[in-house]
Amino acid sequence: MNAQTQAVPARETVIEVRGLINRFGSQTVHENLDLDVYRGEIIGIVGGSGTGKSVLLRTIIGLVRPIAGEVRVFGENLLSLPAERRSQVERRFGVLFQSGALFSSLTVAENIALPLIEHAGLPRIDATRLAGVKLALAGLPVDAGRKYPSELSGGMIKRAALARALALDPEILFLDEPTAGLDPISAAAFDSLLVTLRNALGLTVFLVTHDLDTLYSTCDRVAVLSQKRVLAAAPIDEVARTDDPWVQAYFNGPRGRAATFAAHKGKD
Ligand SMILES: Nc1ncnc2c1ncn2[C@@H]1O[C@H](COP(=O)(O)OP(=O)(O)OP(=O)(O)O)[C@@H](O)[C@H]1O
DSSP: OOHHHHHSOOOOEEEEEEEEEEEETTEEEEEEEEEEEETTOEEEEEESTTSSHHHHHHHHTTSSOOSEEEEEETTEEGGGSOHHHHHHHHTTEEEEOTTOOOOTTSOHHHHHHHHHHHTTOOOHHHHHHHHHHHHHHTTOOGGGGGSOGGGSOHHHHHHHHHHHHTTTOOSEEEEESTTTTOOHHHHHHHHHHHHHHHHHHOOEEEEEOOOHHHHHHHOSEEEEEETTEEEEEEOHHHHTTOOOHHHHHHHHSHHHHHHHHHHHHHHO
16 A cells, blocks of 8 residues: 555445436436545535526435436435335435425424434424434524424524434435525625534535535535536646636636635635
8 A cells, every 4th residue: 555545544435326317298308427525524515597406406405306327325226216215214314395395384493303203203392302402503593493484584494404304313314505595694604613513423415506615615626517517526726727618717707706705715
């Protein structure tokens, strides 16, 4: 073993997408798309509107059945697994959808306790206690648990949804536009919470976002969806140099330059 291989530990691939094809009627969204996601990384998925970021996320978590291709997670080909085995793998996922998707008729604590009762079979009293721990992990005060989603601010709803996504101690967290609709301060607080949780819990994070500040402050790598496939997947500074009109407009337009400046200033 040489010095270089000692210095760079082998990356473990936890999600491997190969030759993915997704079509809706005559519209092809993905054509032979390949992507690897490594254990412990935060990978940001970006691309123009309608390039299939959410469809990719939904395919990996099993909500969209592709026309062709392989989706391997933890080494298992999800598309050919029997339903029961597949749901065992999916239990290792935590998902936060753009809307937050909390049940409005349940309190925040009840929303978080629900998967613990339904999927982990915990008695209600234990599930409620554990829900309190998850609330704290997501940075919410204890009394937020007694509130209904309609009584929370946008930022608190995202945190409550994050607490629910963390309920079953997932290994991979899927987030679809988690900072959409948040003011810049709440968005930055959410970003820093995400990095803290990844560091503390060793999560792998699959993050669909348009938010350039989020990309710069949280992501180890960024994957760009364009022309129905992953055009580039690399650290953000490398991706920003990709010779592609959308990439250049996005990363090197006025907002991209401001985010780059802010990110590099933060490191000085
Ligand atoms: N269930 C569906 N049936 C038909 N078309 C769909 C379905 N789901 C997604 N699409 C189409 O697939 C394309 C990709 O959708 P997707 O939501 O993945 O885009 P996106 O990259 O996440 O976009 P945005 O950034 O605007 O959220 C869109 O044109 C969308 O209309």
